[in-house]
Amino acid sequence: MAARRILLGVTGGIAAYKSAELVRLLKKAGHEVRVVMTRGAEAFVTPLTFQALSGEPVRTSLLDPEAEAGMGHIELAKWADQLIVAPASADFIARFAQGMADDLLTTVCCATEAPIAVVPAMNQAMWGNARTQRNIRLLEEDPQVEVWGPDQGEQACGDTGPGRMLEPESILGLLDAGNGTALTGKRVVITAGPTREPIDPVRYISNHSSGKMGYALASAARAAGAHVVLVSGPVTLPAPAGVEVRGVLTAQDMLREASRAVDEGCDLFIATAAVADYRPENCAGDKIKKSSEAMSLSLVRNPDTLATIAGRTDAPFTVGFAAETADVERYATEKMQRKKLNMIVANDVSAPGLGFNSDNNAVTVFWPGGNESMGPDSKTNIARRLMAMIGDHLGEVAR
Known part of the structure; x- marks a missing residue:
């Protein structure tokens, strides 16, 4: 600089x-x-x-x-x-x-x-x-x-x-x-937070995602000069400055809104959202009453937002996230290859004080032919480093 x-x-x-x-x-x-x-x-x-x-x-x-x-x-x-x-x-x-x-x-x-x-x-x-x-x-x-x-x-x-x-x-x-990066003027779409899959009008299936990593990445991308659309599941975080936030609830909502944002123009797609893999086959119209000692719930598979975007003929540079509890590297690299991603960011969410609901994280970034670890550090600092790294790789693809 x-x-x-x-x-x-x-x-x-x-x-x-x-x-x-x-x-x-x-x-x-x-x-x-x-x-x-x-x-x-x-x-x-x-x-x-x-x-x-x-x-x-x-x-x-x-x-x-x-x-x-x-x-x-x-x-x-x-x-x-x-x-x-x-x-x-x-x-x-x-x-x-x-x-x-x-x-x-x-x-x-x-x-x-x-x-x-x-x-x-x-x-x-x-x-x-x-x-x-x-x-x-x-x-x-x-x-x-x-x-x-x-x-x-x-x-x-x-x-x-x-x-x-x-x-x-x-x-x-x-x-x-701010002095000019590979992301200056680029259109970036980021997904963040959990999804909620309704069981009945008062209950749902979800997970522990707070959305903090995705929101930090949105702020970092905006600071790097990008136009950012943040497709967010239900969280309690303030909207990042200068970022367009589109709220969604379910996995189907997430796919629909993410696809719409990509259709509008997208150079970089980053999927940090913890999208539910399954949803109840049927959502009861009224609250399910407690009537027996056991209850069975039939689940069906949700659409895969990350794989759908990465599989498009006009797919943008696509970065996935992998939250794992064991054998992190193997699962992450398999996911990257299976879904045809340009990069994947993996973290061990079983590590105490890191990952879900924490302000801190530690990740390893994988791409074809290389990897790099970051942290433990604040999610804000990791987001800055990730966006700089992603921008470098995006710039190489453009050349």
């Missing part, structure tokens, strides 16, 4: 400590870095820390007579090739979304013509607040602004959920992705 002039805005929050590592990584990658801190950020990390890491003076005040003698905020705004605000607090997001310019950072954001990446970091309740989400939607509608994250997981306050600032390595990856 070509060296760029990065202006890093740091706002108040415990995640500000991660920004020091981000500066180090940006410098190591060959970028020039300057830092602007808000008053709140200074309560968590000193300007001297960022000055030592960046090798540049740190700006903290709009009303600094010496710096503003030469209209310093305009100079900063013109200097930057890219502005990144990390962490971006709920307060900063609110002020920025409304176009305020009441401190140095918001003033530079108003004055710059460079792309602006906002990396949220806050408590999960603050992130989920309706007013915060309204402000995020305003930023997502701004063609100059991208929202990167947030991540999910344990937070400093003890809560668990969305709101964690992305790790510095992920931010660096997104910066790289």
Whole structure:
């Protein structure tokens, strides 16, 4: 990636400590870095820390007579090739979304013509607040602004959920992705989550899939410049920024909506959904009453969305997922060959703390003639690496 002039805005929050590592990584990658801190950020990390890491003076005040003698905020705004605000607090997001310019950072954001990446970091309740989400939607509608994250997981306050600032390595990856990748401008269709196969109006057959891996991949693909359609079974996750989400319920719904999305144009199809292999032969019209000690349920096979898409005459580059509990490599590679996939991502869902319903994962990617393992790591970080790898392979096929 070509060296760029990065202006890093740091706002108040415990995640500000991660920004020091981000500066180090940006410098190591060959970028020039300057830092602007808000008053709140200074309560968590000193300007001297960022000055030592960046090798540049740190700006903290709009009303600094010496710096503003030469209209310093305009100079900063013109200097930057890219502005990144990390962490971006709920307060900063609110002020920025409304176009305020009441401190140095918001003033530079108003004055710059460079792309602006906002990396949220806050408590999960603050992130989920309706007013915060309204402000995020305003930023997502701004063609100059991208929202990167947030991540999910344990937070400093003890809560668990969305709101964690992305790790510095992920931010660096997104910066790289935004500089042009094999996925830029591509149409990507991703399936995620479980399906539910009804037994009667109140019961169904399903599985433990949370959809987190598929949603992380959708975010990573969007960040890499792709147009993304996410065909999702029932989950409790927020829609990834900039991604078109189409909700489905059953395996038959999944096939129908995925096929429609591919018909509309698709360069890359990724099937992370845990689609039920079987469904009840008959769905009772009324709730089945408990009337005996045993009950038999007749099941019939569901359509195979992944095999159907991969078997099309106009099949896109197709990547499957294999969740196994034993002999992972053998089952995964057999599935790849049987369904004629370009790649398959396999993981052992019996491993404690990984896979289903976890924020973390460990996978091995197989393709004809090679393989690579990733993790254990957060699903967000693995998604970034997977999309970079898939983009490389997609680029090779195009050549």
